[in-house]
Amino acid sequence: MKDFPILDKKDTRSGFGKGLYEAALKNPNIVALCADLTGSVKMDEFAKAFPDRFYQMGIAEANMIGVAAGLATAGKIPFTGTFANFSTARVFDQIRQAVAYSNKNVKICASHAGITLGEDGATHQTLEDIGMMKMLPGMTVVVPCDYEQTRLATLAVAEYEGPVYLRFGRPKQVVFTTAAQDFVIGKAQLLDVGRDISIFATGIMVWEAIQACKKLEEMGIDAEIINIHTIKPLDNHAILNSVKKTGCVVTAEEHQINGGLCDSISQLLCREYPVPVEAVAIFDQWGQSGTPDELMKLYNLTSDAIVNAAVKAIQRK
Amino acid sequence: MNVKELQDVAAQVRRDVLRMINGAKSGHPGGSLSCTDYLTALYFKEMNVDPSHFTIEGKDEDIFYLSNGHVCPAWYSVLARRGYYPVSELSTLRKIGSRLQGHPSLSHKLPGIRSASGSLGQGLSVGIGHALAKKADNDDSLVFTLHGDGELQEGQIWEAAMFAASKHVDNIIAAIDYNHQQIDGTIEDVNSLGNLSEKWTAFGWHVININGNNMLEVVTGLEQAKSAAHKGQPVVIILNTKMGFGVDFMYDSHKWHGVAPNDEQLANALSQIPETLGDY
Numbered sequence: 001m002k003d004f005p006i007l008d009k010k011d012t013r014s015g016f017g018k019g020l021y022e023a024a025l026k027n028p029n030i031v032a033l034c035a036d037l038t039g040s041v042k043m044d045e046f047a048k049a050f051p052d053r054f055y056q057m058g059i060a061e062a063n064m065i066g067v068a069a070g071l072a073t074a075g076k077i078p079f080t081g082t083f084a085n086f087s088t089a090r091v092f093d094q095i096r097q098a099v100a101y102s103n104k105n106v107k108i109c110a111s112h113a114g115i116t117l118g119e120d121g122a123t124h125q126t127l128e129d130i131g132m133m134k135m136l137p138g139m140t141v142v143v144p145c146d147y148e149q150t151r152l153a154t155l156a157v158a159e160y161e162g163p164v165y166l167r168f169g170r171p172k173q174v175v176f177t178t179a180a181q182d183f184v185i186g187k188a189q190l191l192d193v194g195r196d197i198s199i200f201a202t203g204i205m206v207w208e209a210i211q212a213c214k215k216l217e218e219m220g221i222d223a224e225i226i227n228i229h230t231i232k233p234l235d236n237h238a239i240l241n242s243v244k245k246t247g248c249v250v251t252a253e254e255h256q257i258n259g260g261l262c263d264s265i266s267q268l269l270c271r272e273y274p275v276p277v278e279a280v281a282i283f284d285q286w287g288q289s290g291t292p293d294e295l296m297k298l299y300n301l302t303s304d305a306i307v308n309a310a311v312k313a314i315q316r317k
Numbered sequence: 318m319n320v321k322e323l324q325d326v327a328a329q330v331r332r333d334v335l336r337m338i339n340g341a342k343s344g345h346p347g348g349s350l351s352c353t354d355y356l357t358a359l360y361f362k363e364m365n366v367d368p369s370h371f372t373i374e375g376k377d378e379d380i381f382y383l384s385n386g387h388v389c390p391a392w393y394s395v396l397a398r399r400g401y402y403p404v405s406e407l408s409t410l411r412k413i414g415s416r417l418q419g420h421p422s423l424s425h426k427l428p429g430i431r432s433a434s435g436s437l438g439q440g441l442s443v444g445i446g447h448a449l450a451k452k453a454d455n456d457d458s459l460v461f462t463l464h465g466d467g468e469l470q471e472g473q474i475w476e477a478a479m480f481a482a483s484k485h486v487d488n489i490i491a492a493i494d495y496n497h498q499q500i501d502g503t504i505e506d507v508n509s510l511g512n513l514s515e516k517w518t519a520f521g522w523h524v525i526n527i528n529g530n531n532m533l534e535v536v537t538g539l540e541q542a543k544s545a546a547h548k549g550q551p552v553v554i555i556l557n558t559k560m561g562f563g564v565d566f567m568y569d570s571h572k573w574h575g576v577a578p579n580d581e582q583l584a585n586a587l588s589q590i591p592e593t594l595g596d597y
Contacts, residue, residue, distance in 0.1 A: 031453075055449065058483075063442045063476035070382075070446020073431050074454070075374045078446075093436050094473070098443055102423045102433045 001217050002192045004210050008175040010147035012168035012204075013111040017042025019154025020079055020109075024050055027077065030158060033068055034081045035061050040170075041081040041111040065091045065106070069098035072105045077158065080106065084113035084126035084167060092132055099163050100136040107157050108133075112170045114254035115282065115299055116204065116292035125287035131259015133165035134232040140164045141231040142185060145206035147175045149229065152183035160185055167203065169254075171292040174207050188235035190242075194224035197310050198242040198249050202228045202261045205252035205280065208296075211303035216310055223310060234264050236272070243275055248313040252280040252306050276316035278309035318361050320532045325593035326398060327357040327532065331563045332590050333394035333407055333597060339583040341411035344419070347573040348465060349391035351496040351558040354535050356395045359461060363539040368400040371428040379458045380447050382432055384440020385465035385494070386420040387575070393417050396429040397597075404597040438471025440464065441491055445481050448489040459546055460489045467499030470508050475520070481551040482521025490542045491522075491553045494529065496560040498571035513555060522553045529556025563590055 024030045024046055033055040034043045047054040057064040061082055068078035080087065087110035088095070099106045110129060117125045134141045142164060144153040150168050157164045164185075181189070191206070192213055201209035206227045213223045224242050228235070243249060249269065251262040262279040269275060282299055296302055318326075330353050338344035360366065364379040383392050390410060397404040402416075409415035416427040420435030432443050444462040451458060468474065481489060495513065497504045504510055517524045523545045527538035535556070542552045560574070561567025564586040567578075578586055 052453065055484075057480065060476035060480060062439075062473040063445075063480055066439050066442020066473065066477065067446035067449065067480070069432060070443040070448070071450045072446075073373060073375075073443070074447050074450030075376075076450050076453070094439055094442075097433050097436045098439050104432075 001213050004176045006174050006176060007178070008147065009172045010175050011170060011172050012144065012147055012150040013042045013170060015144070015147035015150030016109060016111065016154050016166070016168050017045050019151040021045045021049060023155050023158035024053065027158060029075060030077045030079065031055065031071055032079045032081065033057050033064050035059055035064050035086060037082050041109070043081045061086045061091050062094050065094035066098050068106045069102060069104045078106050079109050081109050081111065083124060084110035084129045085124055088126065088129040088132050096136055100139050103138055104163060105161055107164045107166060109166045111168055113167045114169055114203070115287045115295045115301065116169050116171050116254065118171065118292045118295065119289050121289040122287040127256045127282050127287065128259060129167060130231055130255050130261070131263070134259070134264065138163060139232065140185060142229060143167045143203045143231060144229050145203060145227055146173055146177055148179060149177045149183060152179070153229065156183050156185050169204060173204050176207065176210070183229070186230045186233045186235060188238040189227040189229060190238065191225040191227055194222040194246065196222045196246060197314055198224045198226060198246045199252065199306060199310065200226050200228050200239065200249060200261065200265055201252040202231060203254050205254055205301060208301065208303045209252050209306055212306035212310065215303060215307045221310065221314065228261055231261055231264055234268060236268055239265060239268060240273055243269060243273055248275050248317050249277045250280065250306055250309045250313055251277065254301055255281060257281040257283050276313045278313040280305045280309050320536060323357055323361055323536070324532050326361055327354050328590050329592065329594040330357055330391060330394045330398060332587060332592060334390045335564070335578060335583055335586050336596065337390050337394070337407050337410040338577045339580065340408055342577050343411060344390055344577055345387040345575045346578065347498060347560040347567060347571070348385065348388040348494060348496065350562045350564065350567065351530070351560050352388055352463060352494045352556070353391045353562070354530050354532055355463065355492055355494070355556055356391055358532065358535045358539055360395050360399045362536060363543070364461065365458060368428070371401060373431055375431070376454070377456055377458055380431065380460045382440045382444045382460070382462045383421060383434055384462055385437060385468050386434030388465070389421050392421070398594065401428040407597045437465070437468040438473040441474055441477040444489055444491070445477055445486050448486050451488055457547070459543065462489065462491045464491060464493050466493055466495045466497065466504055466510060467507070469493065469510055478517065478520040478522065485549050486551050487547050487549050489551050490546060491551070493553065493555050494558055495555050496558045498560040498569070498574060500571065500574050502571055517553045521550060523550045525552065525554045527554060527556060529558035530562045565589060
């Protein structure tokens with residue numbers, strides 16, 4: 001398989017912060033709103049550089065989403081920033097009516113998503129957000145895999161017309177993508193070609209998939225790895241092309257099995273090309289306190305879990 | 318337009334509202350009739366708008382958001398009578414394929430509408446966002462919003478109220494249709510708003526209290542609100558109104574919040590309101 005050197009270790013939220021700042025340099029219509037988490041969601045560089053375009057909303061997320069919708073109505077491109085839980089569950093109806101149904105060009109940017117939020121525990125470990133957001137007609141859902149891809153995704157989101165949910169996280173993660181790689185919303189990223197199984201991963205699970213692919217290679221299994229950084233619209237073409245070649249699938253995501261990546265891919269395959277599918281995800285459980293690494297192991301969000309799932313899927317062919 | 322002419326428009330809007338809701342066999346007459354005078358004065362006298370060149374952005378013109386979307390029959394009628402679209406379209410309210418959705422929708426592209434509403438409590442935030450954009454763009458025009466009184470039981474309204482005063486969003490004029498009725502009964506019985514003027518004052522707003530069913534007071538109140546704008550504080554007009562205003566058997570009763578008049582009730586109601594501009 002291809003080599004994926006470790007280029008750095010950085011948090012995806014910092015990729016968002018950098019991307020937002022760079023997008024704002026290019027486009028004066030970009031504004032940012034934050035609900036009292038400016039440093040945590042890495043909006044501080046933007047806030048410092050563009051104080052007139054930064055709105056500190058306080059701890060009032062429902063109002064933040066509504067204000068963003070109003071700014072977008074007047075032609076601005078608002079990016080809202082808070083934790084994933086407060087970006088989705090707390091404001092689902094505001095997003096549904098004022099943003100998605102009203103088709104406003106609002107970018108909902110959610111940090112600290114998933115179990116790797118860590119020590120704060122289950123109240124803050126959002127594992128349902130992709131499902132909530134992808135159910136809304138017209139909503140685009142983007143989940144980049146590392147710092148560099150989050151930066152590029154943020155730049156792409158800024159240029160994209162329409163409501164977007166952008167999901168990223170708290171801890172430092174391996175950086176393995178580069179600025180030279182294209183990021184196109186809705187176009188899956190083929191990382192390594194294989195013939196025995198398709199591994200579709202999203203977010204931080206993409207790096208785990210790469211590790212799994214190495215282990216599978218040692219076992220004589222040739223896996224294909226595809227990064228599904230856009231959950232919606234799903235790149236049906238890329239998924240079906242891969243599955244028609246490999247005949248079985250593993251999905252990997254830091255999200256509930258209900259409503260996430262596995263759900264989207266399984267729906268597609270049920271309709272178009274049914275094959276065995278195994279999932280690495282959270283299986284209808286709440287999170288808990290712990291370090292990100294401990295939690296990833298405890299909830300089986302690991303390269304070993306992907307390897308086991310792959311072996312099982314191949315056996316079911 | 319003078320007060321008599323505005324009253325004539327309001328009378329026709331009330332007839333439209335009753336006929337539209339009767340035609341749809343569903344809808345919300347009570348609140349539509351209580352806010353009719355305010356919407357009429359806004360669109361026919363007080364707001365600077367250009368119905369023939371409607372844009373979503375509304376640069377350099379005054380903006381209106383209806384937050385309590387269920388009273389849209391009155392808004393739809395005012396928009397049509399003001400020239401945003403043909404009055405003949407009013408007969409399509411709530412019917413399949415209509416641009417006049419049961420609650421305002423942006424995806425059906427009805428001129429005059431800039432945001433969906435219906436789920437309560439959201440319009441003040443949206444209006445504040447638009448007002449902030451106008452400030453950023455050095456656009457001196459104003460943003461108006463209308464809210465139901467029951468709607469003020471939603472927490473988001475108070476998030477927005479706190480924020481607007483904190484950030485000196487002084488180019489927004491909110492209005493409350495204080496008819497004291499909601500679906501389950503009187504506001505006082507269901508969940509009292511207490512001293513509403515003092516609440517808004519305590520939140521940092523400039524408060525104006527008027528009789529919202531008296532056209533002269535509505536016009537004067539709006540003039541007063543416009544002069545209070547751009548002075549560092551957001552402005553709210555409390556419209557003291559009656560649900561079902563203009564129709565004796567609907568007057569001041571929560572029972573007409575969301576019930577359509579049948580043909581007999583419609584005839585009775587229309588006999589109480591003169592046809593001034595011609596029915597659609």
